[in-house]
Amino acid sequence: EKISSAEAIALENQYGAHNYHPLPVVLSKGKGVFVWDVEGKKYYDFLSAYSAVNQGHCHPEIIEALTDQAQTLTLTSRAFYNDKLGVYEKFVADYFGFDKVLPMNTGAEAVETAIKICRKWAYEKKGINENEAQIIVCENNFHGRTTTIISFSNDENARKNFGPYTAGFIKIPYDNIEALEQAIQSSSNIAGFLVEPIQGEAGVYVPSEGYLAKAKALCEKHNILFIADEVQTGIARTGKLLAVQHENVQPDVLILGKAISGGVYPVSAVLADDAIMNVIKPGQHGSTFGGNPLAAAVAIAALNVVEKEKLADNAERLGVIFREKLKDYIKTSNTVTMVRGKGLLNAIVINDTEESETAWNICVKLAENGLLAKPTHGNIIRFAPPLVMTEEQLLDCISIITKTLQEFEK
Numbered sequence: 001e002k003i004s005s006a007e008a009i010a011l012e013n014q015y016g017a018h019n020y021h022p023l024p025v026v027l028s029k030g031k032g033v034f035v036w037d038v039e040g041k042k043y044y045d046f047l048s049a050y051s052a053v054n055q056g057h058c059h060p061e062i063i064e065a066l067t068d069q070a071q072t073l074t075l076t077s078r079a080f081y082n083d084k085l086g087v088y089e090k091f092v093a094d095y096f097g098f099d100k101v102l103p104m105n106t107g108a109e110a111v112e113t114a115i116k117i118c119r120k121w122a123y124e125k126k127g128i129n130e131n132e133a134q135i136i137v138c139e140n141n142f143h144g145r146t147t148t149i150i151s152f153s154n155d156e157n158a159r160k161n162f163g164p165y166t167a168g169f170i171k172i173p174y175d176n177i178e179a180l181e182q183a184i185q186s187s188s189n190i191a192g193f194l195v196e197p198i199q200g201e202a203g204v205y206v207p208s209e210g211y212l213a214k215a216k217a218l219c220e221k222h223n224i225l226f227i228a229d230e231v232q233t234g235i236a237r238t239g240k241l242l243a244v245q246h247e248n249v250q251p252d253v254l255i256l257g258k259a260i261s262g263g264v265y266p267v268s269a270v271l272a273d274d275a276i277m278n279v280i281k282p283g284q285h286g287s288t289f290g291g292n293p294l295a296a297a298v299a300i301a302a303l304n305v306v307e308k309e310k311l312a313d314n315a316e317r318l319g320v321i322f323r324e325k326l327k328d329y330i331k332t333s334n335t336v337t338m339v340r341g342k343g344l345l346n347a348i349v350i351n352d353t354e355e356s357e358t359a360w361n362i363c364v365k366l367a368e369n370g371l372l373a374k375p376t377h378g379n380i381i382r383f384a385p386p387l388v389m390t391e392e393q394l395l396d397c398i399s400i401i402t403k404t405l406q407e408f409e410k
């Protein structure tokens with residue numbers, strides 16, 4: 001049954017919880033860097049489902065893995081072994097250089113998992129008194145919206161009236177190594193430092209060069225787990241397989257989600273070495289769907305695509321072009337004040353207040369002009385296309401973006 005955009009939006013508005021504020025575009029098809037709406041209008045996807053569709057929409061190799069596995073075995077739960085899981089776990093452990101994997105489904109779940117691992121490790125290996133472990137987190141973080149995660153969020157909209165909150169987190173400014181050192185020295189109960197290598201949802205904030213390496217060194221010195229949330233930055237998005245690799249950092253605990261499955265199926269994972277991961281014993285953590293055969297098959301295919309198609313190199317190369325061209329544009333612009341990012345995770349800052357509708361209106365206009373992006377919030381627009389984009393396509397997109405911005409110049 002074909003449905004119009006207006007009908008789809010009306011249904012969603014009537015029957016769906018109002019927990020999102022989408023752009024008024026109703027999509028029904030995707031291929032590579034393109035998506036189509038129900039009326040057949042074609043768009044460049046410049047969001048990639050918040051960096052999940054790095055391998056492009058409906059990548060044939062990932063879809064083949066999905067459909068093959070879907071006809072064989074989809075779910076056993078973890079009550080039994082299945083023939084795909086161990087193979088997948090070895091593949092992922094080798095791929096990222098860790099001993100062990102704990103498979104989950106969503107990014108937020110994986111963050112929760114990492115917090116549990118870190119706390120258990122602190123009690124068993126560091127001798128911190130039970131219930132007293134503290135994890136350092138950063139201002140303006142985004143790690144998801146579960147009750148524990150919102151407990152250390154700055155986003156009042158996501159947090160207010162959802163208490164009581166979970167204790168055990170110390171918040172420090174991002175990209176501030178002195179603040180980290182002070183926080184570590186403020187208590188003998190510090191167990192971990194949870195950090196996004198680039199803050200995505202906050203507005204694509206790239207920390208100063210050396211920050212992550214220095215933070216990792218501090219953690220090592222004080223026997224604190226360095227926990228990298230690479231849900232958004234990982235899987236080649238920033239021009240390396242992992243964003244921490246720009247500074248040659250290997251986290252103690254690595255959190256992955258989104259693009260580990262190319263956006264084809266919900267897959268997330270926490271990786272760590274034996275000395276850390278072995279603190280989790282049977283029955284202490286799990287998920288019915290985590291590590292199911294379908295997830296395993298899809299994630300292997302999706303990670304193979306990243307390597308085969310050299311998506312990290314492509315993100316690196318196209319990212320440089322993107323920022324160069326936009327920096328050229330803003331030299332004479334009153335509307336855009338800044339472009340920043342790494343690889344193909346970039347943002348522009350609109351010259352207006354955070355409360356203004358300008359960024360939103362620009363995105364509405366971009367959609368009319370055939371390109372989909374969305375403000376992270378306020379006056380910042382994130383640009384994160386699938387990494388399978390060609391240079392020619394990117395130049396076409398830059399031309400759409402700059403022409404659209406011109407309509408907003410005063």
Ligand code: PMP
Nearest residue numbers: 106107108142143144229231232
């Ligand atoms: N961590 C980071 C860094 C994220 O960007 C996100 C999602 N934007 C999450 C965690 C949460 O992932 P999910 O929406 O899959 O729960």
